Amino acid sequence: MGSRGKPKRSSAQVAVIAGAIAATVGAGGYGAYSLMSSSDTASGENRPAPVKTGPPSAVEVRAIARDFLDAWAAGASDRAAALTDDREAAATALTGYRKEAHVAKVSLRAGTPTGTTVPFRVSAEISYEGKRATWTYESELGVVREKKTGKALVGWRPTVVHPDLHSGDTLKTGRSEAPPIKAVDRHGAALTEKEHPALREVLSSLRERYGEEAGGTAGVELWIARADKARADSGSRAQADGKDAERPDETLKVLSEGRPGTLRTTLDSELQTVTEKAAGKRPKAAAAVLDPDTGEILAAANSPARGFNTAFQGSFAPGSTMKVISSALLIDKDLAAYGKPHPCPKYVTYGGWKFQNDDKFEIKRGTFEQSFARSCNTAFISQAEKLDDDDLTKEARDVFGIGLTWETGVPSFDGAVPVQTGAPKAASLIGQGGVRMNPLTMASVASTVRSGAFHQPYIVAPSVDKRQLAKSSRPLSADTAKQLRSLMRLTATSGTAAEAMAGLDGKLGAKTGSAEVDGQKKPNGWFTAYRNGLAAAAIVPGGGHGGSSAGPLVAQILRSAD
Known part of the structure; x- marks a missing residue:
């Protein structure tokens, strides 16, 4: 700005x-020292006073x-x-x-x-x-x-x-470059920071990008002009762990009101309230909710509410929730299938790294669906030697849209599955290594499984500013989609997600995840799931197992559809 x-x-x-x-202070200090030095010399001492x-x-x-x-x-x-x-x-x-x-x-x-x-x-x-x-x-x-x-x-x-x-941020007062907006949800209900504090950064971003399109007129304001913004039309992308991500300019004081224009969003105010309450149960958490059939963002929340927009711009290793994409790859490559035997040993070594399962469990004479439902790491690591280095990257991009440039309408980090070799390549299959996601991207992964095809998430209809949404190059095959839904349903009903999803019915599926972080006592807890017309994902940093930390948040959101 x-x-x-x-x-x-x-x-x-x-x-x-x-x-x-x-220079002035330095000269004064030297003169004072010279006088003191003369006196000290006369008394036989020539030592400066010790530094505190x-x-x-x-x-x-x-x-x-x-x-x-x-x-x-x-x-x-x-x-x-x-x-x-x-x-x-x-x-x-x-x-x-x-x-x-x-x-x-x-x-x-x-x-x-x-x-x-x-x-x-x-x-x-x-x-x-x-x-x-x-x-x-x-x-x-x-x-x-x-x-x-x-x-x-x-x-x-x-x-x-x-x-x-x-x-690098600065405070400025003047005619605002972005006219105020009256953001409304999909039903026309007003969305305000007072009613929905977790939307603070989202509303600021919407105003900054769509103030003129909404037809408002500017007023006089005091605002924070952010220094960390790459002002591309689509907004900048988060880097690494989100520290370099775009933060919207923020109005601190209004001296004279402008006239707001109305901007319709895809959000649902009632579902937004539910999502904020769910995320607010944890000191640190973030969640995103989508319509699987359209990609429309229905709700998003962060805790603390005035914190960084982790739901859209966070960048974290997704842990075992990544196994949804890895499973799609293994099924497409005929390396695994629902109902077929699949090894789940205690340990597997690849690229010089020794991998193990949680609590070093193993499944003897097990099947692939058992390994998925119990989140067996070695079942996936054992297949790394049969994959090309770029196979997982291609699957994530071409089928799930991860790595494409998303035009959501607000700044977002759209996931990263880089090409890796050796041990990091194997670690990527279980959501570690260089893989990075956030609740928005993982909710999109669940949505892709539920609908059978990637629909880029967005919060403002592309018709408002004529932007082009990202498109994957191919949908899930009918057989792969069927197997993934069966795998996620089994996990939701009798696997690691069963406790959180208890009591829910309908077309549902889930996957848990726990991502280890160096220097952190407990792993980050992840959970992604869908139920009928909703798909949601959440992260609880330092929360431990995803089923018990992020799981209840997502289940509360999905249950609200009743």
Whole structure:
């Protein structure tokens, strides 16, 4: 989003000012040392005072916080920045706070410190083109000790200025580039952040992309202009674990209302409420719900509600839920089939790695459906030597649409199944290695099994902006689709998903997953399932077994169809 209001001070100007301050302080410090040195020499001593170490004392914390907040409130950005451990970044942010956010006055009141952390309350007056507004919020700062000098300083973070700021983000006040929208669900019911807090980022993204198409007019606002956005028409894609994913610009204060345009979405407000309540039962969780026959996104939720949009943009190893795609590949290659014998030993070694099953179980003289229903890892690893390195990648892309560019209408990470060799290739068959998914992509996998073909998920009809939806190159074969449905039904009725799916009837199927993460005590819990006209998936980071962590969330969502 382009800047609004007066241009901020250039980095060159900030560097000059910061350098001038450094020179002045440096000269003063040298003079003081010279006098002291003369005195010390006369007494036979010539040693500088020792540099302080250890955490800042309570007295230092209160003093530096007071001086910093006083300088900020007075508009002395450079003086305040000199009291931090990153003068340049602090000076840029605090100068922009006045010039680009158009804060005319600011009052900062410190609270009671907790250790080296000092909370404070901000009351700012924004003034832009004759329009004024009072803006209040809470923030905090941390006091650190600089190793070289031993001075107590404010540890600079963007969150000092505002708790929702990330590195490179800026605060701006002006005419909003995106007119406001009135987002409505598939039945015309209004969708608001107040009613559905888990839709916060989704609603911001919808406004940013469809504000003009919806026909609204812009107002005057204070907003966070995000720095981490690649402004392609379709939105940027998440990278790695989602840290580099796009975050929408966020309105913080409205000075004058614009006129909103109405935007119809595919969401169902009642199902959205159910999904938010289900996800909210866990401190960390995310879920997505689709219509298997169309790909329409019916609901999505994250916990915490104000956190990252994990449901659409998360990037995690999917664990054994990946075995749905791996099974399709093995069936298509005539390497496995429902009702046929299939090995499930305790251990299998491939590519120098030794793989095992949960609790080192084995199934003697078992069948493929038994291995799938009990989530036997070795049953899949044992087939790796019979597959080409790119077979799983092709199956995921050509049949399930994973790896294509999805045009959902909001930023999304659309899954990754990279070509791998050796042990990582085998690990990919059980959802580890380089495979990455999120609840949206795994709900789509279940949808593909339920309907027999991939339908790209979307939250706004493509007719609104004439975008093209991604299409797979081939549907599931009739025989493969039938076998996958049988495998997932068995898992839902008598396998690892049975406890969570108990009491549900109709056309149903499920798959559990647990994905190990280095340095994490418990694995991430996964669950993907469908029932009649709904398909859903959820992840509970650090939740342990998918059947007992993510399973109840998905089952609660599917049960709501009654």
